[in-house]
Amino acid sequence: MLLPYRQLYAALDAAKTSDYTVLVLSPSTEVDSWGDLLLRCLQAQGLPSVVSVVAPEIAVPAKDRSGVLKSLLSFVRYFAPTQQRVYALDNASDATNAARALCEGLPADVRWRDGRAWLLAEGVRRTEEGELAVTGYVRGASLSADRLVHLPGYGDFQISKVSFACILYGVNADTLRVDRVGCGTAAQCYRNGRRAYYNLHADGRCG
Numbered sequence: 001m002l003l004p005y006r007q008l009y010a011a012l013d014a015a016k017t018s019d020y021t022v023l024v025l026s027p028s029t030e031v032d033s034w035g036d037l038l039l040r041c042l043q044a045q046g047l048p049s050v051v052s053v054v055a056p057e058i059a060v061p062a063k064d065r066s067g068v069l070k071s072l073l074s075f076v077r078y079f080a081p082t083q084q085r086v087y088a089l090d091n092a093s094d095a096t097n098a099a100r101a102l103c104e105g106l107p108a109d110v111r112w113r114d115g116r117a118w119l120l121a122e123g124v125r126r127t128e129e130g131e132l133a134v135t136g137y138v139r140g141a142s143l144s145a146d147r148l149v150h151l152p153g154y155g156d157f158q159i160s161k162v163s164f165a166c167i168l169y170g171v172n173a174d175t176l177r178v179d180r181v182g183c184g185t186a187a188q189c190y191r192n193g194r195r196a197y198y199n200l201h202a203d204g205r206c207g
Contacts, residue, residue: 006034008041013152015042017120017139019107023052023076025086027060027068031075039079049107050080053098056089082108117143131160 001018003010015021021042025031031039052072054060060068065088072086087098121136143149148156 008038011038012041012045015045015048016113017118018048020049020051020102020105021047022102023050023080024055025052025072025076027054027058027064027072027088043079046110046112047080048110049105050076050083051098051101052076052080052083052086053094054086054088054090056095059090060088114140117141117147119143119149 001014003014054069054072069086069088073083076083076086087094087101089095089098117138118140119134119136119138121134123135125133125135127133143159143162145159145162147159149159150156
């Protein structure tokens with residue numbers, strides 16, 4: 001997810017639900033006061049796993065590469081002590097390794113987040129009964145219908161029910177209606193007004 005430039009609260013909100021944070025560094029320009037404020041706020045909130053890179057548009061001279069990357073790594077380790085290296089994306093090998101770290105790595109736990117249930121939302125709609133229905137993935141602890149849920153900027157609300165959802169990727173949520181879904185069973189969905197059956201996979205996908 002690419003965030004709006006210099007939007008502190010947007011960055012903090014995105015980090016709350018992220019598995020990884022990619023820090024894009026400059027080999028020639030120091031981090032300014034706003035960048036330092038952002039990193040300190042992220043550190044205080046709780047950083048997810050960090051992958052640090054140097055933007056590919058800024059080539060690092062071969063003779064200076066080792067010293068520049070060591071200096072950047074020393075800076076990053078103040079905010080993310082577990083960092084092992086900084087990837088220079090103008091180098092094909094480093095770019096491949098950075099992609100591998102994101103795709104094949106195991107994200108570290110964020111302690112304050114794992115003890116709470118939270119939802120990574122993929123769709124929001126209003127039901128015929130006037131209730132707000134949110135579709136997505138439950139992360140962290142188990143989500144209980146007996147607890148209140150907090151919507152940032154709106155307050156605390158009682159959950160009406162928690163149920164399995166049929167998520168079809170590439171389909172507008174407004175054109176999709178789910179009649180019933182059971183774990184390990186077939187899901188009867190309506191796609192663009194036509195009935196179709198999909199197998200419900202363990203990760204919540206239908207196909």
